[in-house]
Amino acid sequence: MNRSLAVALVLLLGLPTxxxxxxxxxxxxxxxxxxxxxxxxxxxxPEDTLYLELATGRVxxxxxxxxxxxxxxxxxxLANAKYYDGLAIVRVQENYVVQWGDPDAADAEKRRxxxxxxxxxxxxxxxxxxxxxxxxxxxDGDVYAPEVGHSQGFPVARDPKQGTTWLAHCYGMxxxxxxxxxxxxxxxxxxxxxxxxxxxxDRNVTLVGRVLTGMEHLSTLPRGSAAMGFHEKxxxxxxxxxxxxxxxxxxxxxxxxxxxxxxxxAFQRLVESRRNRREPWFLDPTGRIDLCNVxxxxxxxxx
Amino acid sequence: MNRSLAVALVLLLGLPTxxxxxxxxxxxxxxxxxxxxxxxxxxxxPEDTLYLELATGRVxxxxxxxxxxxxxxxxxxLANAKYYDGLAIVRVQENYVVQWGDPDAADAEKRRxxxxxxxxxxxxxxxxxxxxxxxxxxxDGDVYAPEVGHSQGFPVARDPKQGTTWLAHCYGMxxxxxxxxxxxxxxxxxxxxxxxxxxxxDRNVTLVGRVLTGMEHLSTLPRGSAAMGFHEKxxxxxxxxxxxxxxxxxxxxxxxxxxxxxxxxAFQRLVESRRNRREPWFLDPTGRIDLCNVxxxxxxxxx
Numbered sequence: 001m002n003r004s005l006a007v008a009l010v011l012l013l014g015l016p017t018x019x020x021x022x023x024x025x026x027x028x029x030x031x032x033x034x035x036x037x038x039x040x041x042x043x044x045x046p047e048d049t050l051y052l053e054l055a056t057g058r059v060x061x062x063x064x065x066x067x068x069x070x071x072x073x074x075x076x077x078l079a080n081a082k083y084y085d086g087l088a089i090v091r092v093q094e095n096y097v098v099q100w101g102d103p104d105a106a107d108a109e110k111r112r113x114x115x116x117x118x119x120x121x122x123x124x125x126x127x128x129x130x131x132x133x134x135x136x137x138x139x140d141g142d143v144y145a146p147e148v149g150h151s152q153g154f155p156v157a158r159d160p161k162q163g164t165t166w167l168a169h170c171y172g173m174x175x176x177x178x179x180x181x182x183x184x185x186x187x188x189x190x191x192x193x194x195x196x197x198x199x200x201x202d203r204n205v206t207l208v209g210r211v212l213t214g215m216e217h218l219s220t221l222p223r224g225s226a227a228m229g230f231h232e233k234x235x236x237x238x239x240x241x242x243x244x245x246x247x248x249x250x251x252x253x254x255x256x257x258x259x260x261x262x263x264x265x266a267f268q269r270l271v272e273s274r275r276n277r278r279e280p281w282f283l284d285p286t287g288r289i290d291l292c293n294v295x296x297x298x299x300x301x302x303x
Numbered sequence: 304m305n306r307s308l309a310v311a312l313v314l315l316l317g318l319p320t321x322x323x324x325x326x327x328x329x330x331x332x333x334x335x336x337x338x339x340x341x342x343x344x345x346x347x348x349p350e351d352t353l354y355l356e357l358a359t360g361r362v363x364x365x366x367x368x369x370x371x372x373x374x375x376x377x378x379x380x381l382a383n384a385k386y387y388d389g390l391a392i393v394r395v396q397e398n399y400v401v402q403w404g405d406p407d408a409a410d411a412e413k414r415r416x417x418x419x420x421x422x423x424x425x426x427x428x429x430x431x432x433x434x435x436x437x438x439x440x441x442x443d444g445d446v447y448a449p450e451v452g453h454s455q456g457f458p459v460a461r462d463p464k465q466g467t468t469w470l471a472h473c474y475g476m477x478x479x480x481x482x483x484x485x486x487x488x489x490x491x492x493x494x495x496x497x498x499x500x501x502x503x504x505d506r507n508v509t510l511v512g513r514v515l516t517g518m519e520h521l522s523t524l525p526r527g528s529a530a531m532g533f534h535e536k537x538x539x540x541x542x543x544x545x546x547x548x549x550x551x552x553x554x555x556x557x558x559x560x561x562x563x564x565x566x567x568x569a570f571q572r573l574v575e576s577r578r579n580r581r582e583p584w585f586l587d588p589t590g591r592i593d594l595c596n597v598x599x600x601x602x603x604x605x606x
Contacts, residue, residue, distance in 0.1 A: 094519050095474050125587075140446050143593040171398050171499045180583050196474045196499050196596065200580060200589040216397050216526045223519045277503060280483050284428075286503040290446040293499060 029273045032266060033297060040266040041258040043301060046247035048072075050079065050209065051255070053241040054089075059192075059214035060255050061174055064154050066133050067167050068124040068208045071176050074187040075208060077117050079243045083188070087112070088237035089221065093229025095195030098218040099177055100240055101188055120186040123178075125203045126166035129158060134263040135165070138271065140288040144168075144199045148291040150262035154210055155291050157202060167207035170197045170292035174209040194219045197292040212257055212298045256301035270297075332576045335569060336600060343569040344561040346604060349550035351375075353382065353512065354558070356544040357392075362495075362517035363558050364477055367457050369436050370470050371427040371511045374479050377490040378511060380420050382546045386491070390415070391540035392524065396532025398498030401521040402480055403543055404491055423489040426481075428506045429469040432461060437566040438468070441574065443591040447471075447502045451594040453565035457513055458594050460505060470510035473500045473595035477512040497522045500595040515560055515601045559604035573600075 027035070044062045052059040065072040078084060084100075091099035104110040129135075135158065137149040145157035148168065155173070158165040167173065173193050178185030185206060192211055211218070221238060224231040231237050246254050261267060271294055276285040330338070347365045355362040368375040381387060387403075394402035407413040432438075438461065440452040448460035451471065458476070461468040470476065476496050481488030488509060495514055514521070524541060527534040534540050549557050564570060574597055579588040 094522065141444075142446065143443050144589070144591050182586055198596065199593065200577075200585075200596065202589075203587050204585055204589075219397065220523045220525060222523060274503075282503075282507055283485055284506045286447070286505075286507075288447050290502065293501065293503065 026276065026278050027269060027273055028278050029270055029295070032270045032273050033260075036260070036266050040261055040264050041299070042261050043256075043258055044212070044246075046254070047076065047245055049212075049246035049255075050075065051242075051244045051246060051249060052214075053243070054217050054238065055241065056217045057214060058255060059217050060212045060257060061209045062153065062212050062259065063174075063209040064152070064167055064207065066152060067127055067154070067156075067165075068176075068206050070121050071124055071185075071187050071206050071208045074117055074121055075176075075190075076245055078114065078187055079245050080248060081115050081117070082242070083112065083114060083117075084240055084243035087240050089218075089240065090224075090237055091191075091228065091230045092194075092221045092224045094223045096193070096198060096229065097191040098194050098221060099189060099191035100238075101177065101190065103234065103237060105188065114188060118186060119188065120184055121206075123182040123185070124206045125182075126164040129160065129163050129165050132165050136262050136267060136271075138289065138291060138294070140275070140290065142291055144202060150267070150294070150296065153259050153262050153296050155294070157291075166203055168197070168291055169193055169199050169201045169207065170210075171195070172211040172215055173207050174211065175201070175205050175207045178205055192218050210296075212259060213255065258299050258301045260297040262296060270295075329579065329581050330572060330576055331581050332573055332598070335573045335576050336563075339563070339569050343564055343567050344602070345564050346559075346561055347515070347549075349557070350379065350548060351512075352515075352549035352558075352560075353378065354545075354547045354549060354552065355517075356546070357520050357541065358544065359520045360517060361558060362520050363515045363560060364512045365456065365515050365562065366477075366512040367455070367470060367510065369455060370430055370457070370459075370468075371479075371509050373424050374427055374488075374490050374509050374511045377420055377424060378479075378493075379548055381417065381490055382548050383551060384418050384420070385545070386415065386417060386420075387543055387546035390543050392521075392543065393527075393540055394494075394531065394533045395497075395524045395527050397526045399496070399501060399532065400494040401497050401524060402492060402494035403541075404480065404493065406537065406540060408491065417491060421489060422491065423487055424509075426485040426488070427509045428485075429467040432463065432466050432468045435468050439565050439570060439574075441592065441594060441597070443578070443593065445594055447505060453570070453597070453599065456562050456565050456599050458597070460594070469506055471500070471594055472496055472502050472504045472510065473513075474498070475514040475518055476510050477514065478504070478508050478510045481508055495521050513599075515562065516558065561602050561604045563600040565599060573598075 048063045050061040063072045087102050089100040102112050133151040135151050142148040147158040155168040155170045157168045175191050176185040176187050177189035226232045275289045351366045353364040366375045390405050392403040405415050436454040438454050445451040450461040458471040458473045460471045478494050479488040479490050480492035529535045578592045
């Protein structure tokens with residue numbers, strides 16, 4: 001049977017086109033990754049790559065300068081000034097966040113100096129769509145925002161009527177904690193989402209990046225027993241050995257990683273492979289996906 | 304100023320009605336719980352309450368007999384036969400699931416006997432809406448299903464056209480693992496969701512209950528290093544001391560818990576308090592909520 005006859009029959013009979021014996025089944029994610037080319041991957045810039053060093057290992061974070069430029073500049077400056085070194089994880093809340101900073105932050109006399117850096121910054125909850133990085137929109141909608149998808153590897157939401165776009169609180173996203181005032185944050189306190197996406201935090205707090213590897217060093221930490229998961233005793237806090245930008249670390253000590261691009265046809269195939277699961281285990285391929293269930297793969301760089 | 308004049312001014316000036324000094328602001332969740340009465344809470348039936356006993360403590364699970372009656376009957380029988388005692392957590396996958404069962408399950412000669420119980424059951428992926436427990440529908444829609452909400456404290460989805468309803472894969476839900484065939488599960492392998500809701504598993508696998516307390520004993524476990532988070536070595540597995548139904552445990556050793564009812568006006572107020580966050584920290588109350596972000600509170604019973 002030739003192809004146009006097959007298509008005509010499909011249209012006539014309503015058969016799924018995937019049932020044609022002369023066509024390969026739709027690719028799974030493993031197939032998409034296997035077929036990917038070097039151009040489908042990118043290396044995060046060292047100045048956008050942050051290493052959180054804990055006793056158990058390294059957490060690698062990619063910063064989102066296009067969405068929170070002032071906060072990212074501040075975090076770079078604080079890291080370079082070794083502001084974070086010796087501070088601690090002070091909060092681990094089940095199904096919510098891990099948070100670190102200066103345990104003495106509330107005490108103006110004891111807290112660590114931010115040096116030349118301001119202690120707080122204006123909020124960067126959202127930015128204009130105009131001039132924003134390429135946006136790969138998801139097809140299946142969202143409970144919280146008019147549009148969702150990915151920009152530069154980050155999960156993002158958009159409101160075309162308002163002309164704004166913002167990073168979304170998915171698992172593994174990094175944010176800058178604040179007090180009640182919008183401009184009371186500034187990168188001295190940071191948190192990572194370790195539970196179901198708390199999307200109600202979107203546009204309430206400035207997100208600044210995403211964990212690429214090492215989530216398990218945060219997600220497995222003992223939960224804090226005080227309100228909101230704060231640790232009650234100083235000895236329960238987890239010390240931060242150091243936070244460094246990759247470009248401040250000797251080349252031999254860097255984590256050489258590649259991130260799957262989200263502005264490619266290959267990424268569209270990956271999303272489709274997750275919207276419709278074709279692995280043998282899946283009996284119902286689902287046909288839909290929500291923003292925070294889309295994986296953006298990370299792998300060791302191949303030199 | 305009298306009330307009608309105030310209302311007139313509000314209409315005229317477009318002031319938010321919550322700014323009226325003569326009306327209390329909408330309640331927060333803390334307010335809703337504070338104002339709740341004993342009738343807003345229920346005690347899970349002991350025969351629906353499962354204790355998973357680990358070295359670090361107890362995980363309390365409520366079984367969903369209305370949604371998976373055969374699987375729940377099987378799990379009760381296996382627990383009463385002490386089938387699970389001495390088995391192990393064999394898989395801990397980051398941002399996904401913790402799974403336990405018989406490490407020798409694949410070896411027909413070495414695996415533990417299920418006694419009089421069948422090893423596998425027909426799938427219970429969904430059930431008819433007709434005869435299902437009361438459904439409290441959420442207002443804001445869902446990416447995966449036509450309708451979502453809560454029944455008997457469990458997150459559920461519904462398809463009115465198909466006339467079916469099913470438990471949804473939110474954080475803390477308990478499911479019965481299976482192999483590729485729909486009827487290859489049966490309660491000998493169980494898993495709990497420890498990450499962002501993997502809703503693509505809905506209607507692909509039988510859910511059987513929800514963790515009420517003790518999630519941290521599962522979510523903080525070291526991740527397995529083999530594919531899909533399986534542990535590579537036997538010594539990495541986490542032993543299961545016992546799994547018991549509460550009605551098989553002496554009364555003094557039971558966990559006396561109460562769960563917030565989901566078929567009440569108080570629950571509607573709780574949902575509204577989470578759709579529109581009024582705590583001082585929130586600058587944008589959000590106005591929407593997704594299924595798996597709705598908390599169903601659990602507290603120690605007050606005797």
